[in-house]
Amino acid sequence: MNEKPAAPTPEEYPIAWHALPEADVFAALATSVSGLDAAEVQRRLRVNGPNQLPAAPGKHPIMRLLAQFNNALIYFLLAAAVAAATLGHHIDAVVILAVVTVNAIVGFVQEGRAEKALNAIRSMISPHAQVIRDARRQSIPATDLVPGDIVLLEAGDRIPADLRLTRARALLIEEAALTGESVPSEKREALVDARSPLAERFCMAFSGTMVAAGQGMGIVVATGAHTEIGHISRMISQVQEITTPLLRQINEFGRRFTWTAVSAAVALFIFAVLVRQFHWEEALIAVVALAVGVVPEGLPAVITITLAIGVQRMAARNAVVRRLPAVETLGATSVICSDKTGTLTRNEMTARRLVTAGHEIMVGGSGYRPEGSFRVSGRDEDMESLALAAPLLRTALLCNDAQLRQTGPDAWHVDGDPMEGALVCLVMKAGFDPGHVRGEWPRVDEIPFDAKHRFMASLHQGPGERVIFVKGAPEQLLAKAAGQAGAHGTEPLDAPCWQERIEAAAAQGERVLGFAMKPVPAGLDRLSFADLDTDLIFIGIIGFIDPPRDEAVDAIAECRSAGIQVKMITGDHGATAAAIAGQLGLADRPEVVTGADIDRMDDAALKQVAERAHVFARTSPEHKLRIVQALQADRAIVAMTGDGVNDAPSLKQANVGIAMGGKGTEAAKEAAEIVLLDDNFASIVAAVHEGRTVYDNIRKVIAWTLPTNGGEALTVIAAILLGFTMPMSPVQILWINLILTVTLGLVLAFEPSEPGVMQRPPRPANAPLLSRFLVWRVILVSFLFLGGALAIFFYALNRGHDVETARTMVVNTIVVLEIFYLFNVRYLHVGSVTWRGVLGTPAVLLVIAIVVAAQLAFTYTPVMQAWFATRPVPLADGIVIILTGVLLMAVLEGEKALLRRWRLFGDEI
The missing domain is CATH 1.20.1110.10 (Calcium-transporting ATPase, transmembrane domain)
Incomplete structure (x- = not known):
């Protein structure tokens, strides 16, 4: 009899699941497309435990409360209270004791911040999962998942565990909380290189992320604490809280002042009794009077009030302070590490470059407001060039499912994909009415965007002709194109020239989409991939950028004048991040370091690089944590911004963690000392x-x-x-x-x-x-x-x-x-x-x-x-x-x- 392979233990899991062929993954996890049977699931549950993150360990409440009094400053205050009470100055004594009590309560409440951060991450685990077990589909609690389970995914699902995808149909997963990517990740089944960063593991789906579109299926390769999100949870628990400069200074001041005051009082008492022949009670009264006069018993209370007033002022500037000493620490900040999307940029994709066979057109404006000029070779609105770009604009609008609507005097909202919304905005800037154009070219059929083929196609009936319009990855469309649209009709395709233009746009930090068309017979009513394999006519490319916030540019300039370094840490590509950094004014020639570069550095080398680099791209949670630690090792006071679960360890490690209030996850907010209500870098500088x-x-x-x-x-x-x-x-x-x-x-x-x-x-x-x-x-x-x-x-x-x-x-x-x-x-x-x-x-x-x-x-x-x-x-x-x-x-x-x-x-x- 053949024995069933033993359930693998967590320690046996291969690390690079994304680099293993599908068959090897099935074999390593001893599973099949029919799923696991009930007995095997129970065995694996006993070995691996439930699919949930461990609860944060915490101190007993009484010990946490008593620990708040174990502080030189508190002893200092209590001594002042005793001195005041000795002279019958009961009001001062009561005030001092009240300050001590308030400080202890605040510290007691804040002591549990790490536990809250971990528990906030635990809440991200999906409560239910659709699986195949015993060759049939079942809905089970996500906590019951085990390695080797087959999980089915649909739009709107939260990924319940780390999965190696075996099927992806137009599958888009929102991974910003883990990777920092501003757009959903396109998933496909093909394996990737073992050294690929997290954001480029396209055949993986990670616990806690969301399915934005499409369908998929995958094998559970990690559960609970062994997932990527579990790894981040462990990192948070291992990060040590950083004492703020003010608290360190007050503690040191309290120790020195207390010993100085006590020593001086004792010496003066002895001098008064032995030399000046004071009666000891008279001398004691004089010395106690001296102590009350010299002890600044009101100082800690006034400092606390000063910090509280700072909290109120910051709240008026959209910065909510969760921990009082962070107010002062922020003022000592020498380095601000900021994410890119939505903080330094508007988080609104904008089409800024149109390239046709004969012209390149730059587009003004930013965001989704349909206002902006067109410049061709430095001239405003060359009508001939815009006319030649009309097929490109038409394709951008028709092969598009987004709607752009006005929600206020200067507010516009996209219903649909942000990049498609940017295309609608572009067409409106050119003077076209989207509704009118779509009415002239009704859609007959479509092929939705597919991550495997990396394009979208739509079939339209136009005035006297039927045409397929296609948009997608430029290299995919160029591979299927037989010619290109020119001023005098279809021309031979100049692929090397197009590749050069694509690379030039990418070097400016732009995301590039290609556009093509194909006339078809009038009888074609249904689209298939076979219709798009050959004979496309390449029309042009459009470059998109998430433009910098105007106020962020001014704020960075203010930081530079204040001697504060600003470093961009992002999951985005290096070229994109470098281009944005240049536009923001981080440096005249920003130096870019990637996550792969960091992996090759030891801590000493990273310390040197972290001080001079301006942009860190394609970073993982470990990279962010190491960057903050490297800066702190150089005695920098570091403020770190973030919004995702992947930012939580570095937010906790930083001297001041700043979470985004709008798009930020609860895990990030719990790990941070300050929350920005408007997700705006300018609010940090304020x-x-x-x-x-x-x-x-x-x-x-x-x-x-x-x-x-x-x-x-x-x-x-x-x-x-x-x-x-x-x-x-x-x-x-x-x-x-x-x-x-x-x-x-x-x-x-x-x-x-x-x-x-x-x-x-x-x-x-x-x-x-x-x-x-x-x-x-x-x-x-x-x-x-x-x-x-x-x-x-x-x-x-x-x-x-x-x-x-x-x-x-x-x-x-x-x-x-x-x-x-x-x-x-x-x-x-x-x-x-x-x-x-x-x-x-x-x-x-x-x-x-x-x-x-x-x-x-x-x-x-x-x-x-x-x-x-x-x-x-x-x-x-x-x-x-x-x-x-x-x-x-x-x-x-x-x-x-x-x-x-x-x-x-x-x-x-």
Whole structure:
């Protein structure tokens, strides 16, 4: 008895199914055209498992929540809360704890992003499949498919597993989610080279893609995690999350600041007790007051609010942020990797070149709007040439099933194939009425487009003649042609000349269709392939292009001025991508690297190539992931755009993943931090602009907060070291922190962009949160605040005021200095003494009014005097305090001008 071959295990599957003859595929999978029997299916299910992707592993929710608190910044915030609570400043303590809680909740929610991305891919598996088992057709759950099953395909089906096609009849499969191809892939049974990229494996159908047209049949060669989509799922699970630059910097700042503050407080406590003979409780109160003064407890909350405001601004520019720190990271972006179709281009095919035997005509306009001029040899609308092109235009319209209809004042929609819609638009640009022409040439019969023969033909009855019109791959039509249409009738075919013209159009990034015709006897009513084997008259070719978006050209120019590299990563052909890259202005002479080139490179070689190349064509998910990793290895901050499942691993790997909201798959959106509502590259650049503004505002918040806190702390330290009366009481320090943190500190989050924000180069990936300029500013302004506070304190005492009045004047001086410093710090890169700078924004003016009102109450109302031990300040002394603020502003504006002139800190100011 002959034993049935054992069910193959996943490890035994050959890799290159597309390169194996059909008979070898049947033999390797131990199956036949009659399909598997029930017993064999069960055996294979036990070996291979169900046809579904594994669920994403995840942490226990409690562990995920606790992990959010294991962070130096959180410890830093909790220490500030304890310090505030120790002094009875419960409002500050509650606010800080609220910030910690919110951060933990946000982190807890975002922790599951990878799981969502994987589960979104799982949902792409088809729920049912039509198969042949036991020699009869059956409908089964897709999860029950096994290698060796025979699957039947029809238009509208989602491919349930990876298939080696054994029959393809006009089969078109939409594979954009896997390959990035902008048009459906034409499938056929013939095997292809083993090294062919995914987009060129025409005898394969892949799980999760969609049948756009036609019928087919195939053998299941891979299921579940062993499919191409399963391979992508594994890649996503292996990608490590990238910590954003801001989070890295805040964590590092938190660690250093915490140790510095603790060390300084301990040293000062020991000095006060041992040297100045303070009672330990008095010393402890003074040191805790110092800690509360120096700890910027409001800083993380203000940074969070600044990021949130950036999110709102980006939403107004069609960029929805799913993860808050991505706002700032986008502002640090140094490389944007973008797909081509629909993002950099309009995703609307446009016929732009007509070639006949004697003329070449260029067509203006873009998209499906039927407006555009015709230029022949540089001249507008050569009527003789257009007349000679009439047969070509007629063929393009009649051998065509698309309809073009107007849906708005400037909006047109194609019902049917995009390229056929572009042909209808072309005919309308030439002044023809499609309905009238089709009425004059009614269709008698047709042969729909067939992927095997690569053409479409239609039979028409015209005025006094019956003609077959054909459109398809130019090489196919040229092989069947006996002559060509010329100015004086049919001429001998000049195939080499046509081949040269086809190659010239392709070199410009155009997709090329050929057109032919054949007069036939009046009695012919049915078309067959035999009618088209010979004697065609080749009419000409039409070149199509998906034109660049006008706004994308401007946006790329803005990126180049901002020092941001833009790289196109596409599944399209290299020549097409290079031509579009040139039109977009990516480079004067774009360098193109293909997926096959990447396969031959190790990581070190790819790192060098990735930095200089502008276009990556015919790329697979692995290629995209390697490209992003290579750029990151060179310390680039990478923003990656994508819309398909094939983009999900690289979106997750990138510093900022940007998914398309319109055409994007759920898997891509879940893997990304930002979703574009309009799928437009210009929106990415607008978001980068907002991201840079957000980072500038965060720097302004830091540049304002640390020196003001530093001035308060130095005042306390000076009093302890030099042994004079404290210029401010602890409760007065808390008042300053409370009133200013929630007003002046917060208003900087609303600042608009500074001039020239997109003319600066991206900041380095390893740039510290406190730049050299900010460190200088913290030190300088802290000592200026110290000088101003002590000057007013001793001025008040010398004037004969009591200590309470002197302290009240010091508090008001600190507030006035911080108001004037706010106007200075609003512009870090340019001078602040301008009408725009002096007048401020509505938010600034409102907040200053609130602070002034609060200080007047603090100084002059009996209730506040009782709480804070304050005294009324004479008018003359109040004027002196205001002049102190004016002096500070003058000193800092002079310092800023000198630093810019001497360029001591490079591009930091």
